[in-house]
Amino acid sequence: xxxxxxxxxxxxxxxxxxxxxxxxxxxxxxxxxxxxxxxxxxxxxxxxxxxxxxxxxxxxxxxxxxxxxxxxxxxxxxxxxxxxxxxxxxxxxxxxxxxxxxxxxx
Numbered sequence: 791x792x793x794x795x796x797x798x799x800x801x802x803x804x805x806x807x808x809x810x811x812x813x814x815x816x817x818x819x820x821x822x823x824x825x826x827x828x829x830x831x832x833x834x835x836x837x838x839x840x841x842x843x844x845x846x847x848x849x850x851x852x853x854x855x856x857x858x859x860x861x862x863x864x865x866x867x868x869x870x871x872x873x874x875x876x877x878x879x880x881x882x883x884x885x886x887x888x889x890x891x892x893x894x895x896x
Contacts, residue, residue, distance in 0.1 A: 801894060804830045810894055811884075818890035821882055824848070828877040837887040839873075840866040846881015850874075 791812060798809040798821075806828050811819040824846055832851070842864045850857050850865060852873045859865065861881075867873050887894075 806830060813890050816888055818887045820885045820894065822885060823882055824877040825880050826877055830875045832872045832874045834870050834872050835891060836869050837889060837891050838869045839885055839887050841883050841885040844882040844884060846877065847879035849876040849878060
């Protein structure tokens with residue numbers, strides 16, 4: 791499946807704007823548009839989540855580990871593990887979810 795930029799589905803999760811870029815049978819690709827002050831509180835989901843920081847600066851908490859992420863950093867969060875993200879500087883992050891997040895498709 792090909793999704794042209796103008797066809798991407800725009801949505802909001804916990805105050806964060808994002809786009810659903812592509813959805814396959816096993817995976818989903820999103821691009822998060824973070825602004826200073828955005829904070830996604832601790833949550834978990836049954837989807838593995840891997841991400842790549844295009845730009846910005848973030849405090850990512852996964853389980854009991856905390857890291858500062860900047861341009862070029864990446865991460866992988868296992869399914870059902872508590873995690874949160876605090877935006878320190880505006881930017882964009884590409885996330886891949888396996889399987890696709892049903893709540894992002896509504």
